Amino acid sequence: MHYDQLSSFQLDALREIGNIGAGNAATALSGFLTGGVNMSVPDLQIIDISKISNILGGPENEVVGILVKMSQDVQGMLLFLLDKDFTHLLINALLNERIQGFEDITEMGISALTEIGNILSGSYVNAISTMTDLTIWLDPPQVAVDMVGAILSYPAAIFGQMGDKLLFIEEDFFCGDTTVKSHLLIMPDMKSLETIMKNLGVD
Numbered sequence: 001m002h003y004d005q006l007s008s009f010q011l012d013a014l015r016e017i018g019n020i021g022a023g024n025a026a027t028a029l030s031g032f033l034t035g036g037v038n039m040s041v042p043d044l045q046i047i048d049i050s051k052i053s054n055i056l057g058g059p060e061n062e063v064v065g066i067l068v069k070m071s072q073d074v075q076g077m078l079l080f081l082l083d084k085d086f087t088h089l090l091i092n093a094l095l096n097e098r099i100q101g102f103e104d105i106t107e108m109g110i111s112a113l114t115e116i117g118n119i120l121s122g123s124y125v126n127a128i129s130t131m132t133d134l135t136i137w138l139d140p141p142q143v144a145v146d147m148v149g150a151i152l153s154y155p156a157a158i159f160g161q162m163g164d165k166l167l168f169i170e171e172d173f174f175c176g177d178t179t180v181k182s183h184l185l186i187m188p189d190m191k192s193l194e195t196i197m198k199n200l201g202v203d
Contacts, residue, residue, distance in 0.1 A: 002190070003046045003165035006197075011044070013200045017131055018042045018169045021124030025182075026173060028119045033093050033175050040172040047168040049156050052148075055170075056081060056183065059149030062102050066117035067142045067154070070125065073134035073195065076188035078121050079155055081148070082113075086173075086180035090116055102145045110143050117141030124186065132199035155187055 006014070022042045030036040053059040064087050066080040082090075088099050094112040099105060105113075118141060125136050144151055155166070169184040188196060197203040 003167055003193075006046065007202070010197055010200075010202045011046070013131075013197070013202045014167060015042070015044045017124070017127050018044045020131070021127035022169070022171050024123035024127060025120050028123055029173065029175075033089070036175070038174040040174075042169050042171040045168045045170070046165050049152065049166050052166070052168060052183075052185070053152060055168075056083075056148045059152075060147050062145065063148055063151065064102070064113060065144045065146065065151035066113060066120070067144070068117055068121040069139040070136050070188065070192075071139070072137045074128065074136045074188050074192040076186075076192055077155065078124060079151075079185040079187065080117065080120055081151070081183040081185070083181060085178075086182065087113070089175060089178060089180055105145060113143045114141050117143060120182075120184075124184070128196065132196055134195065134199060155185065 019042060022039050026037045026039045053061075056063060062084075064082040066082070068078045070076050070078065084099075084102065087102070087105070091097050091099055091105065091109045091112055094115075095108055097104075097106070097109065099109070118138075121138050121141065125138060128134065129136050167186045169186065171182050173180050173182060194203065
């Protein structure tokens with residue numbers, strides 16, 4: 001099964017997982033961001049991986065990539081892509097450190113982003129597990145600050161076997177007067193995607 005073979009019912013089921021996962025994430029982020037966090041309705045797309053870098057400002061645009069591998073009943077990975085504004089908001093809230101650019105991120109900042117990776121990945125994986133009754137384990141997040149093209153090269157190499165399409169979720173988080181954008185790639189392997197669909201009752 002490839003993403004571009006999914007029916008409208010299957011896409012609606014994935015969209016509901018995205019909605020619940022984003023709601024979980026907003027609730028979790030509200031725990032340490034002053035003023036709480038609200039979110040837009042997530043925009044879920046099945047997208048060609050070659051187009052993702054353009055959405056994120058081009059292959060040479062710098063972002064924070066947080067990669068989390070999934071195992072047990074679902075094999076694959078999650079990749080969060082955070083722009084400078086979102087990264088600044090998180091680091092300022094957690095460490096009271098202001099960054100002008102990614103070069104200002106300290107080791108403590110990387111540790112904070114790793115914890116954010118745990119929170120965000122848990123938010124979405126809990127949504128998948130709850131709706132499918134599947135057991136999913138998460139590896140510790142790997143955090144990288146690099147150009148979009150470089151960060152995307154790893155999942156592109158792994159998931160090129162599945163075809164050119166990936167599941168891409170984009171949403172806006174609102175914290176006080178600040179709006180930041182989150183981008184997430186959810187990448188179960190082919191067998192796991194079939195298992196998810198079967199347990200959702202839309203195989």
